[in-house]
Amino acid sequence: MASATRNAPARPGSGRRARAESAPFHGKLLTGTGWFEHYYHGERVAILASGAEAASILPEVLHTAETVTVFEETSTWVTPLRVPGPLRGLASRAWLRLSVGDAWTRRQLTPNKRFDSREVTVSPSYYAALQNPRTRLIHWPAYAIAVNGIRSADGVEYQVDTIIVGATSRFAATVPTTAKESAR
Amino acid sequence: MSQETRDKLTPFMADLVWIEHIGARGFASLAAKAPTATIREIYRYFHAEEQKHANAELALMRRWGMLEHGRIPEPNTQVKLAIKVLDTYGDTLPLQGLAALIPLLECALDGALVKFLTDTVEDPLCHEVFRHINSDEARHITVDFEVLDYLGARGWISSISSAAELLDPRVVVGLIVVFAPLINKMRDNIVGMGLQEKKLMNAVRRFEKLGGRGEYTARLASYQALKVMGNMIIDRSHPYHRLLADPMVKITNHVPRFLIDKPQSWVKGLSPKAVA
Numbered sequence: 155m156a157s158a159t160r161n162a163p164a165r166p167g168s169g170r171r172a173r174a175e176s177a178p179f180h181g182k183l184l185t186g187t188g189w190f191e192h193y194y195h196g197e198r199v200a201i202l203a204s205g206a207e208a209a210s211i212l213p214e215v216l217h218t219a220e221t222v223t224v225f226e227e228t229s230t231w232v233t234p235l236r237v238p239g240p241l242r243g244l245a246s247r248a249w250l251r252l253s254v255g256d257a258w259t260r261r262q263l264t265p266n267k268r269f270d271s272r273e274v275t276v277s278p279s280y281y282a283a284l285q286n287p288r289t290r291l292i293h294w295p296a297y298a299i300a301v302n303g304i305r306s307a308d309g310v311e312y313q314v315d316t317i318i319v320g321a322t323s324r325f326a327a328t329v330p331t332t333a334k335e336s337a338r
Numbered sequence: 339m340s341q342e343t344r345d346k347l348t349p350f351m352a353d354l355v356w357i358e359h360i361g362a363r364g365f366a367s368l369a370a371k372a373p374t375a376t377i378r379e380i381y382r383y384f385h386a387e388e389q390k391h392a393n394a395e396l397a398l399m400r401r402w403g404m405l406e407h408g409r410i411p412e413p414n415t416q417v418k419l420a421i422k423v424l425d426t427y428g429d430t431l432p433l434q435g436l437a438a439l440i441p442l443l444e445c446a447l448d449g450a451l452v453k454f455l456t457d458t459v460e461d462p463l464c465h466e467v468f469r470h471i472n473s474d475e476a477r478h479i480t481v482d483f484e485v486l487d488y489l490g491a492r493g494w495i496s497s498i499s500s501a502a503e504l505l506d507p508r509v510v511v512g513l514i515v516v517f518a519p520l521i522n523k524m525r526d527n528i529v530g531m532g533l534q535e536k537k538l539m540n541a542v543r544r545f546e547k548l549g550g551r552g553e554y555t556a557r558l559a560s561y562q563a564l565k566v567m568g569n570m571i572i573d574r575s576h577p578y579h580r581l582l583a584d585p586m587v588k589i590t591n592h593v594p595r596f597l598i599d600k601p602q603s604w605v606k607g608l609s610p611k612a613v614a
């Protein structure tokens with residue numbers, strides 16, 4: 155378990171924030187491509203991932219899972235189809251405006267001009283999946299993986315059966331290897 | 339807790355919950371305008387932590403039987419106005435304005451209101467909860483003043499040009515129409531409940547003292563303006579109350595509903611439950 159802290163990224167404070175608890179998570183912890191092979195029927199699932207990753211994971215998982223809680227670590231621009239370079243910015247803005255009616259959700263899904271990547275992810279169903287009543291979008295930073303789920307910075311424990319850790323998630327480095335094996 | 343204390347404290351707790359929730363929204367705006375990526379990340383945590391405070395205070399209200407049928411208390415008109423302004427202009431208000439306003443509110447909450455509450459209520463859980471909240475708040479205040487100093491250190495040209503930003507009518511109207519009545523209503527409520535005005539004074543002194551420690555903070559027009567405003571607010575005999583704040587409370591009590599009706603969905607984010 156000590157390796158969890160040693161592997162943490164060197165960013166100030168992030169080792170404290172993104173950490174695996176000493177008592178391991180009771181459910182399934184899926185890393186890498188593990189999420190693709192798992193069968194989610196009736197499960198409560200949490201996704202810890204960047205927006206770009208969540209855009210491909212969420213629509214798939216939502217087909218069979220009972221509920222999905224998405225901890226979107228960074229937002230991403232999305233277009234429903236491939237759009238030629240110069241039009242991408244405009245198209246992704248329009249797509250967000252058209253697909254997401256709620257202003258606050260839209261604000262959360264909008265990448266920051268200065269800090270977030272300008273890359274555009276292609277996904278026809280991400281926004282629809284996010285607004286599905288079985289999906290919860292959480293914009294609070296996830297604080298730790300606890301025994302029964304994910305504890306986030308707002309002090310709430312989101313209880314789930316399965317956690318998917320995206321490859322570029324800041325939890326990817328801190329998830330203990332034993333958990334990685336148990337996922338197989 | 340006696341029925342009398344409960345009745346007395348219910349509106350106070352409801353105000354407290356909503357002020358924390360608005361503070362949370364303020365950090366969301368700060369995060370969007372943060373000067374560096376690290377500060378943005380810190381503000382994202384503060385945003386969540388303020389919401390945590392609001393939820394914890396809501397949980398205390400539930401514990402004390404202050405929530406009717408588990409319902410979240412309705413915000414008062416002044417709070418609704420503040421929500422409206424944050425929804426409409428929150429993300430475009432000048433950074434140094436919000437960055438100075440939030441620590442002033444936190445000094446007041448932390449130093450005066452919360453102390454008043456823990457002095458009044460004997461519930462050990464309440465003391466435990468506010469010990470945590472206070473330690474968060476102390477951390478927030480430290481960072482808030484570091485950021486102010488950082489903004490001040492950008493030099494005189496930047497200080498002057500950002501001071502000009504503060505003359506933006508949205509800022510002036512925001513202060514007069516939203517901030518002044520919101521604070522005055524709460525101030526009078528709590529003094530009416532028995533808080534000594536001296537404690538409010540200490541809160542503003544603390545704001546001045548912490549700001550005075552920063553080498554460059556004094557260059558910020560927003561910090562200077564709020565210092566003056568804070569001193570006017572605590573002095574009940576100051577003409578500020580007679581000429582501006584009291585009439586504004588009266589006027590805002592009659593704001594037509596359609597103006598402040600549809601808040602954005604963050605307003606519904608409150609919950610007294612620790613598990614979801």
Ligand SMILES: [Fe+2]
Nearest residue numbers: 358388391475
């Ligand atoms: Fe707070």
